[in-house]
Amino acid sequence: MRVGLGCLAALIACAGEGPAAPPHLVLVVVDTLRADRLGAYGHDRPTSPSFDGLAAEGVLFTRAFAPSSWTKPSVGSLFTSRLSSEHGIARLGDGLDDAVPVLAELLRDAGYHTIAVSGNPIQVAERFGFARGFDVFEPLMMPAPAGAFLDTLEIELGGRRQSLRLPRAREVNQRLLRRLPAETTRPLFLYVHYVDPHTPYAPTRPFRETFRRDAGERPDGVSTDALIEMARTGREPDAEERRWLFDLYDAEVAQVDAALGELLAELERRGLARNAVVVVTADHGEEFGDHGGWGHGLTLHDEVLRAPLALRDFRRPGVGARRDEAVDLLDVPTTLLALAGVEAAPGMRGRNLLAEGALPERDLVLELLKGRSQHRRALLRGPWKLLVHTDGSHTWYRLDRDPGEREPLGPADPRVPEALSLELSRVEASLPDPRGLPEPSLDAGTRDALEALGYLR
Ligand SMILES: [Zn+2]
Numbered sequence: 001m002r003v004g005l006g007c008l009a010a011l012i013a014c015a016g017e018g019p020a021a022p023p024h025l026v027l028v029v030v031d032t033l034r035a036d037r038l039g040a041y042g043h044d045r046p047t048s049p050s051f052d053g054l055a056a057e058g059v060l061f062t063r064a065f066a067p068s069s070w071t072k073p074s075v076g077s078l079f080t081s082r083l084s085s086e087h088g089i090a091r092l093g094d095g096l097d098d099a100v101p102v103l104a105e106l107l108r109d110a111g112y113h114t115i116a117v118s119g120n121p122i123q124v125a126e127r128f129g130f131a132r133g134f135d136v137f138e139p140l141m142m143p144a145p146a147g148a149f150l151d152t153l154e155i156e157l158g159g160r161r162q163s164l165r166l167p168r169a170r171e172v173n174q175r176l177l178r179r180l181p182a183e184t185t186r187p188l189f190l191y192v193h194y195v196d197p198h199t200p201y202a203p204t205r206p207f208r209e210t211f212r213r214d215a216g217e218r219p220d221g222v223s224t225d226a227l228i229e230m231a232r233t234g235r236e237p238d239a240e241e242r243r244w245l246f247d248l249y250d251a252e253v254a255q256v257d258a259a260l261g262e263l264l265a266e267l268e269r270r271g272l273a274r275n276a277v278v279v280v281t282a283d284h285g286e287e288f289g290d291h292g293g294w295g296h297g298l299t300l301h302d303e304v305l306r307a308p309l310a311l312r313d314f315r316r317p318g319v320g321a322r323r324d325e326a327v328d329l330l331d332v333p334t335t336l337l338a339l340a341g342v343e344a345a346p347g348m349r350g351r352n353l354l355a356e357g358a359l360p361e362r363d364l365v366l367e368l369l370k371g372r373s374q375h376r377r378a379l380l381r382g383p384w385k386l387l388v389h390t391d392g393s394h395t396w397y398r399l400d401r402d403p404g405e406r407e408p409l410g411p412a413d414p415r416v417p418e419a420l421s422l423e424l425s426r427v428e429a430s431l432p433d434p435r436g437l438p439e440p441s442l443d444a445g446t447r448d449a450l451e452a453l454g455y456l457r
Helices: 049-057 071-080 103-109 169-179 205-211 224-233 239-269 331-340 418-430 444-452
Strands: 024-030 059-065 113-118 136-139 152-157 160-165 188-194 276-282 309-313 321-328 364-370 374-381 384-388 394-398
Touching: 024 071, 024 239, 024 331, 049 059, 049 239, 049 276, 049 309, 071 103, 071 331, 103 113, 103 188, 103 331, 113 169, 136 169, 152 444, 169 188, 169 239, 188 239, 205 239, 239 276, 276 331, 309 331, 321 364, 374 418, 384 418, 394 418
Parallel strands: 024 188, 024 276, 059 321, 113 136, 113 188
Antiparallel strands: 059 309, 152 160, 276 309, 364 374, 374 384, 384 394
């Protein structure tokens, strides 16, 4: 993509041009995208030329974390720069707290035209508070003939039973592009939520054919139910089955990456890219049996928390920077607000990732809260990761020596510095405890849909 060279606004003052206009902000979330399946993070298959190209000219964050391991709380944090226990989504049926300021609202108040297309409208939905602040909020599900596709969801929506499937990234693009104004008089904030790598793994043909190494007898997709069943029984897939699953997942990643490339090209064609900052990330990763499970929303191990994160400011020449500090999705809204010249709201925890110098230190807190049944937290400081389990027990990992989290250290292990243990325990104890709140009820349609996506195990 062409680099905007008209005015290197952030590097040198442009005489006579006055203050630079706020940039268009494009925030792309790829649901369930595990960082290590992208080339920029070391994957050895060509799944992500678009993401890698963006990162190669922008800033790649090599240690970025999702603040939770499932969609709703994680996107809630991305919208509010607060933890799950602070923004209102601490149980399955929860939505964002109406009183908590959200990114889109702050940008709209500052003059932005705000447009969102949610490819995961079961969770990133108006009824859960995610439409607040958007001039246009489009939930997107596609009609599908009953039972015809692996990824058909038979769910009750709007009081009637419907056969729907999640949209493909290209369909999300089409919807978004239709909603862009013909004339841009205000800066744009675009929120784009792709969902292809989420189960079921059902890539479309061109990507399937590129990534299936061994067509064999296995089907061209795998249903959410099949993966849940595998997780439930604890059955370990054999090497061939693993390869098959990885092929399908990689094909989904390549499919979404191709659509990302198409979106960037279209923004360039419309003249929007040269004044845009694009951020691409994920709401969480995916476990492939790393700790005995499949899917996400079940643990707080790194395979479900490590998210890709790249930022490209097209107003500047490509820089190709890498940042190795631990950052999380709470840092994204505060960075976007800083780019827009808008002050962050009180209570936002994030930093400006593009500020000069070293990032201020911040303990990262990652939460998996589902009422009384799940109450887990992970706290990161330096190389240390503390896991606090639902029953209150603690496990430690030292991530620099044990990146796969294979060697848990008990709370009294002499290798864990005592002062750190005391301090992080204090941090954990100071966080809100939403377990006492009554469980909100889920309507039948939402329950069906969450079940179909594997969340009610
Ligand atoms: Zn998700």
